[in-house]
Amino acid sequence: MPAPLDPVIAEIIPKLPLRDPATMTPQSARDSLRALAAARAAVPPPPVDAVQDIKVKGGAGPLDARVYRVGSAPAPTVVFFHGGGWVAGDLETHDRQARNLAIETGAVVVSVDYRRPPETRFPGAFEDAFAASSDVFGRVAEFGGDARRLGVAGDSAGGNLAAATAIACRDAGIRLAAQLLVYPVTDVVGGYADARENARFPSRAENAEGYFLSRAVMEWFAGHYLADSDHAADWRVSPLRATSLAGLAPAIVTTAWFDPLRDEGAAYAKALEAAGVGVSHHEGAGLIHGYFGLGDASEVARAEAQRARADFKTLLTRGI
Template sequence: MAAPLDPVIAQIIPLMPMRDPAVMTPQSARDSLRALAASRAAIPAPPVDSVQDIKVKGGASLLDARVYRVGTTPAPTVVFFHGGGWVAGDLETHDRQARNLAIETGAVVVSVDYRRPPETRFPGAFEDAFAAVRDIFDRVAEFGGDAKRVGVAGDSAGGNLAATTAIACRDTGIRLAAQLLVYPVTDVVGAYADARENARYPSRAENAEGYFLTRATMEWFCGHYLADPGHASDWRVSPLRAASLAGVAPAIVTTAWFDPLRDEGAAYARALEAAGVRVKHHEGPGLIHGYFGMGDASDVARAEAQRARADFKALLARGV
């Protein structure tokens, strides 16, 4: 029997943004996530040794990025992609996640601000993510300094970008040590509106609404990211549809039990394992989408996120 919803999380859900796509606009989604981040200002940010704003190469131009360091000795390097349905989210909304990732893995974390739809639709975000990883890999001496310990990480839409970038790295001979996919989007065929496709993943019905992220919101996100519905079957947006996952970087995959994305994330973990990839799946009992950002309030969320980051740290330490 699945664990019940964490009672602390249950109290947080009514306070969460982006729950009504009928009235949501790209700007309102961005503003609401920024406001949520700002509302935590009274809680001290997890302390790191240094934070530096830099530029990295993107698919079409230079991108803003932020580097988090917890020491001065050689370390792994992690390229982090924020969530927000591709449409929202930025360096500020995910500052605490990037800090916790640096603190708990010991890695130099480079958080990348990719282009967002509807201003730039697919494959813009993917192209930015992959170009950024290539640039950071080529400049690794400026970051962690060890090309054998480079990883990618991201949550939600950022998890999607991390997963697809890991595939692209395999295909171009860039050897990553690890990938951390936090409740990732892995299959958008049907854009969450097709009954037959949704039936493949029972969580899309079980958790369609009432737990912060809704299936209708995912439909809204996909409508902004994809200019052509036919793009949904492209592995660069649906990594679960890739012809082969063999040879991609070892992975930590997290899902949340009360999340419409739960089953596609679990399916991706199984597909990686079936392809011979080293993978560990954290199921997130009692938790919802977005729980990596709820550790200040929920002990359950904090502990589950820490377990995943510890496993990611172990993969990074192994190197390639």
Template sequence: MPLPLDPVVEKIIPLLPLRDPTVMTPQSARDSLRALADARAAVPPPPVEHVSDIEVQGGAGKRPARLYRNGSGRAPTVIFFHGGGWVAGDLETHDRQARNLVIETGAVVISVDYRRPPETRFPGAFEDAFAAVRDVVARIGEFGGDLSRVGVAGDSAGGNLAATTALACRDAGIKLAGQLLVYPVTDVVGNFADPTENARFPSRAENAEGYFLTRATMEWFCGHYLAEMADGADWRVSPLRAKSLAGVAPAVVTTAWFDPLRDEGHAYARALKAAGVPVRYHEGEGLIHGYFGLGDASETARTEAQRARADFKALLVKGVA
């Protein structure tokens, strides 16, 4: 039997934003996520020696990014993409996640501020993510300095961008040491509104509401990111629909048990394994979508996130053969 909902997380759920898409606008979604981050301002962030705002190449020009590192020697390099349903989230809302990646993996981390919908719809965010990886790889001497130890990471919509970028890197001949996919979106065919498509993933019904991220909110996010519903079949937004996953970078995939995205994340982990890709999978028992941001409050969330980051560190340390 899976673990019940973590009681600490259960108390936090009513305080979390983005739960009612009937009254949500892109700006209110952004404001509420930023306000959640700002509410923790009195809690010192995880300490990292060097943090600086930089620019990386995007799909249509330079994009803001933030560089995090400890020390100055050779190290793995991780390009990180924040979550927020593609619409919300930014460098500030995911600052602590980026810092924890540095501390627990020893990597230089570059957090990328990709273009967001509805101002820039699909494939804008994907194009920015892939362009950023190519730029960092081309300038690796300015970052970790080791082309054999480059990885991508992201949570939720950022996990989607990390997964699709890893596929694009495979096709472009860019060798990644690993990908960390944290409760990723992997299949948006039907925009979370089609009963037949939803039935493929029982968690979309089991966890449709009541656990922070709702299925209705996912439908809202997809409606803003995709200009045409048919775009959902494109592997650049639905990596589970890619013709082949063979040869993509080794992966660490996490899901949360009480998350509508649970089953598609698990399906992606299984599909990667079936394609011969080394995978470590964490199912996140007792946890909800977004638990990587709840580690200060929930020991269960902190421990599960640390396990995933430890697995990712092992991939980065090993590097590309």
């Protein structure tokens, strides 16, 4: 039997945003995530030694990015992509996650503010993610300084971008030491609206609603990201559909039991393993989508996120 829903998280769910696609707009989604982050302003953020706002190269011009450092010794460099269904989320909404990643891995973390739909649809976000990673890794001396210890990370839609970027890095000859994919989107074919495609992943029905992220909201997100539904079969949107996953960086994949994305994330972990890629899969018992942002309230969420980041640190420390 799976672990029951963490009672602390059960109390939080009704207070979380992004739950009504019938009334949600891109701007309201962005505003609600910003408001959620602002509501925690009274709680001091996890302390790092330095935070710096910079510019990095994107697919069509410079992008805003934020660098987090702990210490000054040579360190791994991790490019981080925030979640928010591609549509919402930004440097502010994921500031605490980026800080925790830097603190718990010792890496220099570069959080990238990629272009969002519907203003910029696919492949804009992917092109930004890969261009930014290539830029950061190409001048790694300005960041962690160790080209043997490079990584990508992201949560939800950001996990999707991290997974696709890892594939693009392999194809471009950029060697990564690790990838951290936090409850990632891995298969968008059908746009979460097609019954046959949804049936491949039972969690889309089991967790369709009631646990913060719903299947209907994922349909809304996919509809905004993709101008053409046929684009969903592109591996840059659906990394689970890539022709080959062989030769990718070792991966930490986290899922959450009460998440409609649970089974596609688990399927990606299995596909990586089948391709000979080292994988550690954290199943997120008792947890929901977004739990990396709930560690201040839930000890279960905090502990699970810390275990995943510790495994990621091990891969980064080992290097290539």
